[in-house]
Amino acid sequence: MATPHSRSSVRFEPRRVLPITGAVLAGAVVLIVGLTAVIGGFDKTAGGEVGVVRNGGWFDNNRVRQVISPASGLTWTGTYSTTHRYPAQQRFYTITSDTKRGDRTGVDVVNTPSSDGVEMGIEGTIYFTLNLDPDTLKVFDTKFGTRQFRGVDGELRYAYDGDEGWSTFLDAIVRPVIDNDLRIQINSFRCAELVSSCALVQNGAQRTGTPAPANPDTGGQTNNTNIAKVQEAVNSSLPKDLAEMLGGTFFEGIKFNLARVTLPQTVQDAVNKAQAAYAQVSEAQARVAQAKAEAEANKTRQQGYDACSACAQIDIIKALPPGVTTYAPGAGATVPLK
Template sequence: MRFRSWKSRVGIVLLVPLGIYLIILGFSSLGSFDRTNGGEVAVVRNGGPLDNHRIRQIIQPASGRVWVGLYSDVHKYPAQQRFYTITANEGQGDRPDQEVVRVPSKDGVEMGIEGTLYFSLNTDPDVLRTFDDKFGTRKFRLLSDGDAYAPYDGDKGWSAFLDTIIRPVIDNDLREQINTFDCAQLVSSCALVQLGANQTVNPVGAGTPPVGSTESSNGNIAAVQKAINESLARDLEATLGAPFLVDLKFNLVRITLPAQVQEAVNKAQAAFAGVSEAQARVAQARADAEANTIRQSGYAACPACAAIDELKAIPPNVTTFAPGAGFAISQP
């Protein structure tokens, strides 16, 4: 009897941890399934206590629920088109502060470049495995809060990766392309400041601002944009080590001048406007003088015409007109 009681107690002692283990295993199994949404792709790494940490599978976008293994790590990356914005408007770009890319033109004028880079992550399984090995195992610091994130840690992690790895390549490409043009070739109003600095005379006329070629500046901006699109794909692949980003397109939105240069441009434009206004008054006076000369010649040839025009010029509120010599006209 005592022997049976002892065996029962031993059985209970063994069954309790076994039951607890089975319960934990059951919950773990429930968490060993995962899926992706339409806009994300996943890299699954082994993560069990007795397992290695190699990549075991790739889950393509919009998948059903699949088995990923016990305690595996699932790294989810964006699979749809993304963009990186550089703008001076605070809160609208990918950095928390007001920022633009500051690069010098060929003639040394610092110019602010604003634009947006559109791209997609290469979801080819082999390329994605390499990407996760190279960047998914690291963390990058986000400027807005100073914390470090992995690229798969949601929007913050992706932004930290772009700002740390991609932004320097964009800056370098913009610097190389902008440095091949003078300021006036990209921003036509630069010619106003350069005219004053060179003390040259405008052949069009003293009151006419120098004619910057708007079509030429627009064409140069388009050339810069095209060159950046061609060089970015090449430079990013060389920098990252593989074509991790595809469908690259950079839109150059705006080129701005430093505050002091823009102020000088505004003053030059105001000065040209004042000169033009004065020239208009001179031209009007000259035209009035010529008209009076012609009119006087006509009156000399036709004295009656002069009298008729004089009568027509009487204001309607005048009832009596007495030009002198005993002559007067009164309205009835």
């Protein structure tokens, strides 16, 4: 018969299990973190974007590591690195009074004076492409991708924060250069040289009692030529000014399309009144010409009646209303009409 001391037994000792469990959990956490870091170290770009990768490891610096070309395959970018994505295709920036089309919310028009002091509204679109040269992109990201810009809505955004971030960057950095170029070019023309109807108001203000012509020549063809000159001048100066102000040739294929030149509402109201006045003058002159023509016709007709008294009676009979059966010219004479 076995004694209690001779039986074999397995004892459960929790002090030994806890260290093993902790080691397993710690190893699992390290493995998950490692796998996450490795998997997150790969990145790629879509067809319309380019990526500028910056180091971001625990013991690494934050310098630019590499540039990922548009529509790339899966690319190793290093653990904990960050990718700043910028548009790689042609983009445009629209300045317009149409609240649904502009890059800024609400009405957005560049207001600048002409050489004769008339405030004019300029609407247009600038087309451009970001320079995709890797070295240029690295400089661009260092200058503009490492700080935030405040939008017209008061929010701070990075240039790589999607379309809103890109538009905010353009508003803060590129828009002032556009405004300055337009101001310089518009200031070299008089109002009437760009908007023909402006001559209606200015001519009226300069006249001293001299009647206005019924159909003033406002030089529409000349205006179109001058607007084309403004557009060409901006296309010539804007790339240079952007490169100088931004500190590098960061944009290519820059082209400005001047869509419309408008007048302030007060000036436009005056133009509308002047056009209405010219219309009234034209109408009055037409009535005068008609009266003169009728007087000449009556004079010629009377001369004919003097030479042929019977002709006068014939015209009178023709002018009688329908239904009259007898015509009595006077002195007891009657003429049956039927």
